[in-house]
Amino acid sequence: MTEKMASVVRRAVRAATWAPSVHNTQPWSFGVDGDEIALRADSDRRLRLCDPSGRESLISCGAALMNVRLALRALGYEPRVRVLPDPDRPALLATVRPGVAMMADVEARLLYGEVERRRTHRAGFTRLPVPEPLLEVLVAEAGGEGARLTPVRSEVAVRVLAAVTCAAQDVQSQDRLLSLEVVRWARPPGSSRGDGVPAEGYPRVPRRTRPHFAQRDYAHGHPWGSDADQFLSVSTGVVAVLTTKGDSRQDWIMAGQALQRVLLRASAHGLSAAFHTQALEMFHLREFLRQELCSQEYPQMIMRLGITFDDSGGVRRPVTEVLEER
Known part of the structure:
Protein backbone atom coordinates (compact mmCIF):
# COMPACT_ATOMS: atom_id res chain seq x y z
CA MET A 1 0.00 0.00 0.00
CA ARG A 119 -21.86 18.15 18.88
CA THR A 120 -24.66 16.46 20.79
CA HIS A 121 -26.80 18.96 22.69
CA ARG A 122 -28.37 18.16 26.07
CA ALA A 123 -30.61 21.13 26.86
CA GLY A 124 -33.28 23.31 25.30
CA PHE A 125 -32.78 25.42 22.21
CA THR A 126 -33.12 29.09 21.35
CA ARG A 127 -36.42 30.32 19.95
CA LEU A 128 -34.91 30.78 16.49
CA PRO A 129 -37.03 28.74 14.07
CA VAL A 130 -35.79 25.76 12.09
CA PRO A 131 -36.42 26.50 8.37
CA GLU A 132 -38.97 24.19 6.81
CA PRO A 133 -36.91 23.66 3.60
CA LEU A 134 -34.02 22.46 5.76
CA LEU A 135 -36.25 19.92 7.48
CA GLU A 136 -37.22 18.62 4.04
CA VAL A 137 -33.53 18.24 3.18
CA LEU A 138 -32.93 16.27 6.39
CA VAL A 139 -35.88 14.00 5.60
CA ALA A 140 -34.40 13.35 2.17
CA GLU A 141 -30.96 12.58 3.65
CA ALA A 142 -32.44 9.89 5.90
CA GLY A 143 -34.52 8.49 3.04
CA GLY A 144 -31.44 8.20 0.87
CA GLU A 145 -29.97 5.82 3.43
CA GLY A 146 -33.08 3.65 3.68
CA ALA A 147 -34.56 5.11 6.89
CA ARG A 148 -37.40 7.54 7.55
CA LEU A 149 -37.04 10.81 9.45
CA THR A 150 -40.41 12.21 10.50
CA PRO A 151 -40.65 15.72 11.98
CA VAL A 152 -43.55 15.47 14.42
CA ARG A 153 -46.10 18.11 13.45
CA SER A 154 -48.88 17.17 15.86
CA GLU A 155 -48.75 18.91 19.26
CA VAL A 156 -50.53 15.91 20.75
CA ALA A 157 -47.90 13.51 19.40
CA VAL A 158 -45.10 15.73 20.73
CA ARG A 159 -46.73 15.69 24.16
CA VAL A 160 -46.99 11.90 24.03
CA LEU A 161 -43.30 11.56 23.12
CA ALA A 162 -42.35 13.93 25.92
CA ALA A 163 -44.54 12.06 28.40
CA VAL A 164 -43.13 8.61 27.62
CA THR A 165 -39.60 10.02 27.72
CA CYS A 166 -40.20 11.48 31.19
CA ALA A 167 -41.91 8.30 32.37
CA ALA A 168 -39.04 6.13 31.16
CA GLN A 169 -36.47 8.44 32.77
CA ASP A 170 -38.34 8.35 36.09
CA VAL A 171 -38.49 4.55 36.04
CA GLN A 172 -34.86 4.16 35.03
CA SER A 173 -33.72 6.61 37.70
CA GLN A 174 -35.18 4.28 40.34
CA ASP A 175 -33.15 1.34 39.05
CA ARG A 176 -29.89 1.48 40.99
CA LEU A 177 -27.88 -0.80 38.70
CA LEU A 178 -29.06 0.97 35.55
CA SER A 179 -28.27 4.36 37.11
CA LEU A 180 -24.77 3.15 37.97
CA GLU A 181 -24.32 2.04 34.37
CA VAL A 182 -25.12 5.59 33.22
CA VAL A 183 -22.86 7.11 35.88
CA ARG A 184 -20.00 4.91 34.65
CA TRP A 185 -19.99 7.00 31.46
CA ALA A 186 -20.16 10.39 33.20
CA ARG A 187 -16.84 12.27 33.30
CA PRO A 188 -16.21 14.47 36.35
CA PRO A 189 -14.81 17.98 35.81
CA GLY A 190 -11.16 17.92 34.84
CA SER A 191 -11.23 14.26 33.79
CA SER A 192 -8.64 13.26 31.18
CA ARG A 193 -10.71 10.36 29.85
CA GLY A 194 -11.29 10.23 26.11
CA ASP A 195 -14.79 8.79 26.37
CA GLY A 196 -17.99 9.35 28.30
CA VAL A 197 -20.11 12.50 28.69
CA PRO A 198 -18.08 15.55 29.85
CA ALA A 199 -19.33 17.49 32.85
CA GLU A 200 -19.57 20.60 30.65
CA GLY A 201 -21.68 18.67 28.12
CA TYR A 202 -25.00 19.26 29.91
CA PRO A 203 -26.54 22.12 31.94
CA ARG A 204 -25.97 22.31 35.68
CA VAL A 205 -29.54 23.50 36.19
CA PRO A 206 -31.56 22.52 33.11
CA ARG A 207 -34.43 24.83 32.19
CA ARG A 208 -37.71 23.08 31.56
CA THR A 209 -39.09 23.37 28.06
CA ARG A 210 -42.75 22.94 27.11
CA PRO A 211 -43.37 20.13 26.64
CA HIS A 212 -40.49 18.88 28.72
CA PHE A 213 -38.21 16.09 27.51
CA ALA A 214 -36.35 14.56 30.44
CA GLN A 215 -32.56 14.48 30.26
CA ARG A 216 -30.25 11.81 31.63
CA ASP A 217 -28.93 12.42 35.14
CA TYR A 218 -25.20 12.26 34.45
CA ALA A 219 -24.31 14.39 37.49
CA HIS A 220 -26.07 11.96 39.85
CA GLY A 221 -26.13 14.33 42.82
CA HIS A 222 -22.88 16.12 42.04
CA PRO A 223 -22.80 19.88 41.26
CA TRP A 224 -21.56 19.20 37.73
CA GLY A 225 -22.65 20.78 34.48
CA SER A 226 -22.34 23.97 32.48
CA ASP A 227 -24.01 27.35 32.97
CA ALA A 228 -23.86 28.17 29.25
CA ASP A 229 -27.07 29.19 27.47
CA GLN A 230 -29.14 29.04 30.67
CA PHE A 231 -31.23 32.04 29.63
CA LEU A 232 -31.49 31.08 25.96
CA SER A 233 -32.29 27.36 26.17
CA VAL A 234 -36.06 27.69 26.44
CA SER A 235 -37.42 26.00 23.31
CA THR A 236 -38.08 22.30 22.77
CA GLY A 237 -37.09 22.68 19.13
CA VAL A 238 -38.42 20.44 16.38
CA VAL A 239 -39.12 16.90 17.57
CA ALA A 240 -38.35 14.16 15.06
CA VAL A 241 -38.36 10.37 15.04
CA LEU A 242 -36.06 8.17 12.97
CA THR A 243 -37.65 4.83 12.00
CA THR A 244 -36.90 1.77 9.88
CA LYS A 245 -39.22 -0.81 8.34
CA GLY A 246 -37.30 -3.71 9.90
CA ASP A 247 -35.56 -4.21 13.21
CA SER A 248 -32.59 -6.44 12.41
CA ARG A 249 -28.91 -5.81 13.06
CA GLN A 250 -28.61 -4.62 9.46
CA ASP A 251 -31.48 -2.18 10.05
CA TRP A 252 -29.75 -0.80 13.13
CA ILE A 253 -26.52 -0.21 11.22
CA MET A 254 -28.53 1.41 8.41
CA ALA A 255 -30.30 3.62 10.95
CA GLY A 256 -26.95 4.76 12.32
CA GLN A 257 -25.74 5.74 8.86
CA ALA A 258 -28.96 7.65 8.17
CA LEU A 259 -28.80 9.35 11.56
CA GLN A 260 -25.24 10.54 11.05
CA ARG A 261 -25.96 11.87 7.58
CA VAL A 262 -28.88 13.85 9.02
CA LEU A 263 -26.76 15.17 11.90
CA LEU A 264 -23.90 16.30 9.68
CA ARG A 265 -26.25 18.03 7.25
CA ALA A 266 -27.98 19.71 10.18
CA SER A 267 -24.63 20.81 11.61
CA ALA A 268 -23.62 22.30 8.27
CA HIS A 269 -26.67 24.58 8.55
CA GLY A 270 -26.20 25.55 12.18
CA LEU A 271 -28.56 23.01 13.74
CA SER A 272 -27.81 20.81 16.73
CA ALA A 273 -29.59 17.68 17.95
CA ALA A 274 -30.55 16.37 21.37
CA PHE A 275 -31.27 12.64 21.73
CA HIS A 276 -33.82 10.91 23.94
CA THR A 277 -33.52 7.13 23.97
CA GLN A 278 -34.98 6.28 27.38
CA ALA A 279 -38.38 5.12 26.11
CA LEU A 280 -36.75 3.15 23.29
CA GLU A 281 -34.80 1.15 25.89
CA MET A 282 -38.06 -0.23 27.36
CA PHE A 283 -39.70 -2.81 25.11
CA HIS A 284 -43.33 -2.04 25.93
CA LEU A 285 -42.88 1.73 25.47
CA ARG A 286 -40.99 1.27 22.22
CA GLU A 287 -43.72 -1.06 20.96
CA PHE A 288 -46.39 1.44 22.02
CA LEU A 289 -44.67 4.16 20.01
CA ARG A 290 -44.25 1.85 17.01
CA GLN A 291 -47.94 1.01 16.91
CA GLU A 292 -49.46 4.35 17.92
CA LEU A 293 -47.14 7.00 16.45
CA CYS A 294 -44.75 5.39 13.96
CA SER A 295 -47.12 3.74 11.43
CA GLN A 296 -45.86 0.29 12.48
CA GLU A 297 -42.25 1.19 11.69
CA TYR A 298 -39.58 0.65 14.33
CA PRO A 299 -38.46 3.79 16.19
CA GLN A 300 -34.66 3.91 16.33
CA MET A 301 -34.12 7.45 17.64
CA ILE A 302 -36.16 10.25 19.18
CA MET A 303 -34.47 13.61 18.78
CA ARG A 304 -34.99 17.35 19.02
CA LEU A 305 -33.48 19.70 16.47
CA GLY A 306 -32.81 23.37 17.02
CA ILE A 307 -30.38 26.26 17.14
CA THR A 308 -28.05 26.78 20.08
CA PHE A 309 -25.02 28.92 20.78
CA ASP A 310 -23.41 26.16 22.84
CA ASP A 311 -19.82 25.63 21.68
CA SER A 312 -18.68 22.96 24.13
CA GLY A 313 -15.83 20.74 23.00
CA GLY A 314 -15.96 17.05 22.22
Missing part, protein backbone atom coordinates in the same frame (compact mmCIF):
# COMPACT_ATOMS: atom_id res chain seq x y z
CA THR A 2 1.33 3.43 -0.93
CA GLU A 3 2.02 6.10 1.65
CA LYS A 4 -0.79 8.19 0.18
CA MET A 5 -3.30 5.34 0.53
CA ALA A 6 -2.15 4.65 4.09
CA SER A 7 -2.85 8.30 4.91
CA VAL A 8 -6.32 8.10 3.32
CA VAL A 9 -7.21 4.99 5.32
CA ARG A 10 -5.99 6.49 8.57
CA ARG A 11 -7.93 9.71 8.00
CA ALA A 12 -11.06 7.65 7.36
CA VAL A 13 -10.60 5.80 10.65
CA ARG A 14 -10.01 9.08 12.48
CA ALA A 15 -13.27 10.41 11.03
CA ALA A 16 -15.07 7.30 12.25
CA THR A 17 -13.98 7.91 15.83
CA TRP A 18 -15.87 11.23 15.83
CA ALA A 19 -19.25 9.58 15.30
CA PRO A 20 -21.88 10.09 18.02
CA SER A 21 -22.52 7.15 20.33
CA VAL A 22 -24.82 6.39 23.23
CA HIS A 23 -23.31 8.08 26.34
CA ASN A 24 -20.19 8.61 24.20
CA THR A 25 -19.24 4.97 24.85
CA GLN A 26 -17.53 4.78 21.44
CA PRO A 27 -18.43 1.05 21.15
CA TRP A 28 -16.19 0.27 18.19
CA SER A 29 -12.75 -0.85 17.15
CA PHE A 30 -11.08 -0.92 13.75
CA GLY A 31 -8.69 -3.18 11.95
CA VAL A 32 -6.67 -2.21 8.89
CA ASP A 33 -5.24 -4.86 6.61
CA GLY A 34 -3.73 -3.30 3.51
CA ASP A 35 -6.33 -0.81 2.30
CA GLU A 36 -9.28 -2.61 3.94
CA ILE A 37 -10.89 -1.08 7.02
CA ALA A 38 -12.78 -3.46 9.29
CA LEU A 39 -15.37 -1.96 11.63
CA ARG A 40 -16.00 -4.11 14.70
CA ALA A 41 -18.36 -3.83 17.66
CA ASP A 42 -16.58 -3.60 21.02
CA SER A 43 -18.74 -5.70 23.34
CA ASP A 44 -16.90 -4.42 26.43
CA ARG A 45 -18.43 -0.98 25.76
CA ARG A 46 -22.00 -2.13 25.26
CA LEU A 47 -24.55 -1.07 27.86
CA ARG A 48 -25.65 -4.40 29.34
CA LEU A 49 -28.72 -3.00 31.10
CA CYS A 50 -29.80 -0.06 28.91
CA ASP A 51 -29.00 -1.83 25.64
CA PRO A 52 -29.05 -5.61 26.13
CA SER A 53 -29.76 -6.32 22.45
CA GLY A 54 -26.92 -4.09 21.27
CA ARG A 55 -29.31 -1.99 19.17
CA GLU A 56 -27.96 1.38 20.31
CA SER A 57 -24.39 0.12 20.04
CA LEU A 58 -24.93 -0.86 16.40
CA ILE A 59 -26.64 2.45 15.62
CA SER A 60 -23.52 4.14 17.00
CA CYS A 61 -21.29 1.94 14.85
CA GLY A 62 -23.47 2.68 11.82
CA ALA A 63 -22.78 6.39 12.39
CA ALA A 64 -19.05 5.59 12.43
CA LEU A 65 -19.45 3.69 9.14
CA MET A 66 -21.09 6.73 7.56
CA ASN A 67 -18.08 8.84 8.56
CA VAL A 68 -15.73 6.37 6.88
CA ARG A 69 -17.80 6.48 3.69
CA LEU A 70 -17.90 10.29 3.66
CA ALA A 71 -14.18 10.58 4.38
CA LEU A 72 -13.26 8.34 1.45
CA ARG A 73 -15.56 10.19 -0.94
CA ALA A 74 -14.25 13.55 0.27
CA LEU A 75 -10.70 12.32 -0.28
CA GLY A 76 -11.46 11.18 -3.83
CA TYR A 77 -12.35 7.48 -3.59
CA GLU A 78 -15.58 5.57 -4.10
CA PRO A 79 -16.06 3.46 -0.94
CA ARG A 80 -16.69 -0.26 -1.44
CA VAL A 81 -18.74 -1.34 1.58
CA ARG A 82 -19.83 -4.76 2.80
CA VAL A 83 -22.17 -4.77 5.80
CA LEU A 84 -22.19 -7.85 8.08
CA PRO A 85 -19.91 -9.68 5.62
CA ASP A 86 -19.31 -12.83 7.71
CA PRO A 87 -22.15 -14.56 9.64
CA ASP A 88 -19.55 -16.49 11.63
CA ARG A 89 -18.02 -13.24 12.94
CA PRO A 90 -20.94 -11.27 14.42
CA ALA A 91 -18.65 -8.58 15.84
CA LEU A 92 -17.47 -7.72 12.33
CA LEU A 93 -20.03 -5.13 11.28
CA ALA A 94 -18.58 -3.91 7.99
CA THR A 95 -15.54 -3.76 5.77
CA VAL A 96 -14.71 -0.75 3.62
CA ARG A 97 -12.11 -0.33 0.88
CA PRO A 98 -11.23 2.75 -1.14
CA GLY A 99 -12.44 1.88 -4.61
CA VAL A 100 -12.09 3.71 -7.90
CA ALA A 101 -10.44 7.13 -7.73
CA MET A 102 -12.95 9.88 -8.45
CA MET A 103 -13.32 13.63 -8.31
CA ALA A 104 -13.75 14.65 -4.68
CA ASP A 105 -17.47 14.74 -3.98
CA VAL A 106 -18.52 18.32 -3.09
CA GLU A 107 -21.39 17.21 -0.87
CA ALA A 108 -19.22 14.62 0.86
CA ARG A 109 -16.56 17.26 1.50
CA LEU A 110 -19.18 19.54 3.05
CA LEU A 111 -20.40 16.81 5.42
CA TYR A 112 -16.88 15.54 6.10
CA GLY A 113 -15.99 19.05 7.23
CA GLU A 114 -18.66 18.79 9.95
CA VAL A 115 -17.44 15.46 11.37
CA GLU A 116 -15.34 16.99 14.14
CA ARG A 117 -17.54 20.09 14.57
CA ARG A 118 -20.85 18.31 15.21
CA VAL A 315 -13.83 14.22 23.58
CA ARG A 316 -12.65 11.11 21.75
CA ARG A 317 -10.17 8.35 22.31
CA PRO A 318 -7.03 8.59 20.16
CA VAL A 319 -6.95 6.54 16.97
CA THR A 320 -4.09 4.44 18.38
CA GLU A 321 -6.43 3.18 21.09
CA VAL A 322 -9.06 1.83 18.71
CA LEU A 323 -7.01 0.75 15.68
CA GLU A 324 -5.18 -2.50 15.02
CA GLU A 325 -2.97 -2.48 11.92
CA ARG A 326 -1.44 -5.45 10.15
